[in-house]
Amino acid sequence: MNDRFRRVSTRPLRPGPSFGRGPVLRFLPIAESGRPRQDKTMEPADLLDVILAARPPLASGEAVPAVGDHGSAATRLSIEDPETPADLLSSVAAATFAAAQIAAADLVAPAARTPVTVSRMGASAWFHGTLRPLGWLPGNPWSPLSGGIRTADGWIRTHANAPAHRIAMLDALGLAHDTTRARLEARLAQLDSIEAEDRIVGFGGAAARLQTRTEWEHSAPGQAIAAEPLIAWDSTGFPALRQGAPDPEQPLRGVRVLDLTRVIAGPVATRTLALLGADVLRIDPPDWSEPALESEMLWGKRTARLDLRHRVDRERFLNLLAEADILVHGYRADALERLGFGERERARIRPGLTEVALNAYGWSGPWRGRRGFDSIVQFSTGVAAIPAGETAPVSLPVQALDHATGMLAATAALRAWAQSVHHGEGVRARLSLAKTASLLDSRIGTDPLTIVTQSPAPTTRIEHTSWGLAQRLAWPASTASIRVDSEHPARALGADAPRWARR
Numbered sequence: 001m002n003d004r005f006r007r008v009s010t011r012p013l014r015p016g017p018s019f020g021r022g023p024v025l026r027f028l029p030i031a032e033s034g035r036p037r038q039d040k041t042m043e044p045a046d047l048l049d050v051i052l053a054a055r056p057p058l059a060s061g062e063a064v065p066a067v068g069d070h071g072s073a074a075t076r077l078s079i080e081d082p083e084t085p086a087d088l089l090s091s092v093a094a095a096t097f098a099a100a101q102i103a104a105a106d107l108v109a110p111a112a113r114t115p116v117t118v119s120r121m122g123a124s125a126w127f128h129g130t131l132r133p134l135g136w137l138p139g140n141p142w143s144p145l146s147g148g149i150r151t152a153d154g155w156i157r158t159h160a161n162a163p164a165h166r167i168a169m170l171d172a173l174g175l176a177h178d179t180t181r182a183r184l185e186a187r188l189a190q191l192d193s194i195e196a197e198d199r200i201v202g203f204g205g206a207a208a209r210l211q212t213r214t215e216w217e218h219s220a221p222g223q224a225i226a227a228e229p230l231i232a233w234d235s236t237g238f239p240a241l242r243q244g245a246p247d248p249e250q251p252l253r254g255v256r257v258l259d260l261t262r263v264i265a266g267p268v269a270t271r272t273l274a275l276l277g278a279d280v281l282r283i284d285p286p287d288w289s290e291p292a293l294e295s296e297m298l299w300g301k302r303t304a305r306l307d308l309r310h311r312v313d314r315e316r317f318l319n320l321l322a323e324a325d326i327l328v329h330g331y332r333a334d335a336l337e338r339l340g341f342g343e344r345e346r347a348r349i350r351p352g353l354t355e356v357a358l359n360a361y362g363w364s365g366p367w368r369g370r371r372g373f374d375s376i377v378q379f380s381t382g383v384a385a386i387p388a389g390e391t392a393p394v395s396l397p398v399q400a401l402d403h404a405t406g407m408l409a410a411t412a413a414l415r416a417w418a419q420s421v422h423h424g425e426g427v428r429a430r431l432s433l434a435k436t437a438s439l440l441d442s443r444i445g446t447d448p449l450t451i452v453t454q455s456p457a458p459t460t461r462i463e464h465t466s467w468g469l470a471q472r473l474a475w476p477a478s479t480a481s482i483r484v485d486s487e488h489p490a491r492a493l494g495a496d497a498p499r500w501a502r503r
Helices: 044-053 088-108 120-128 163-172 181-188 193-202 213-218 220-227 265-275 311-322 343-349 374-381 400-423 433-441
Strands: 005-009 026-029 077-079 116-118 131-133 147-150 155-158 207-209 232-239 256-260 279-284 302-305 326-329 354-359 425-432 469-472
Touching (some): 044 077, 044 088, 088 116, 088 120, 088 400, 088 433, 147 181, 155 181, 155 193, 193 207, 207 374, 213 220, 220 374, 232 343, 265 279, 265 354, 265 400, 354 400, 374 400, 374 433, 400 425, 400 433, 425 433
Parallel strands (some): 256 279, 256 326, 326 354
Antiparallel strands (some): 005 026
16 A cells, blocks of 8 residues: 555545635655655745746757746745645645746846745635636536546556547447446456556556556656656747737737647646737637536637648648747647647748647656546556555545646746747747656655635626636736736637637
């Protein structure tokens, strides 16, 4: 049994975005000896220093001086609510929001060392959800066939929320498409974890057997992730089109962001860019939907549908790409190549394009093309664990890898765009959930992992979403002059035409 975590309180969190004062789920890290680990708990400023150190290089190999060369993050970061209970997850939330806020401030004034203030409670609440529906609920995104299930020799995490992944898993296991949870559990109990994982992944599904941190670190995928940077940068090799000075209130106003992302990290990143003023246009295929997540993730964006298998829609996509300033995509390493929009083709269509890409398992190892989601990666990397005295694995109480990676991707997009604006160079950035997991797990200290279920009051503005009226939490970070907000309501996927707004 993996005993890295000892359960301190087991009262369940209330699901969804509607939470106020309520129960808290807490885990205490346990060392291999059975005693609590003695490494120091990381504060937001410590984590922020790590994030700011992952900055893009200039073509000459020198680092951009605008970010991270001004001493410790402690000189720029203030915590608005230091009385809020501190733990790893709230520190990660605060640090990732601070990083994005600093990147936005440095885009406007590179040499100003603008200070930022972050609410620890507010950042933690955003990891849980921004939406406060008025008289309706967005639904449950989880399929009954998704979750941790016991195998003949351990545990496996299944992911069946998307119909294609559910069908792939059931086909791999020889089960009917209307299989119940009980039948799935009985079938997996007949298989070893490795065999079950290999079958599901081999059929194009998403699953992960439960591994300890040590097992992950000694595996080939784990070693590949360990060698990758938190944010991998490289130059496009083309000069970027020079832009005018960023708007001091909304630094991305007028910037066109082509959004090819899905659940959840990528949409978090592009939502952040939209709230900073970008014209974010999300493109989805005709048959894709995220009914329980759209109201949360589509705030500030426009959305359209294109079928890239059809000539007319491919031409429309080419035109969008040719006029884009930033591309954010969550495709696996070779997926865009297979669609005919590989790196060379993108460079031909739009030289100097700023790009941010994120995936599950990194960009260099044997799992670079493997499907994965937050809950899956937690099982693979040892973040999920069986608490001492318990019999079943427990994951983090929110999709923390998704949200942290999404905020890191937004930071990367802002830094890369600053490179374009201030240095005239196109830059690409790559991130992964598994690398974010290593950042988080390696800094677990002696304090319990806690998601504080106290939430700030939402703003008074009423948002007319496609599903009903709602309110939003205010952005949890601030700097002088910058406004991070949008009056564009969340609308259903495909609500807009596939064209850019007029600048």
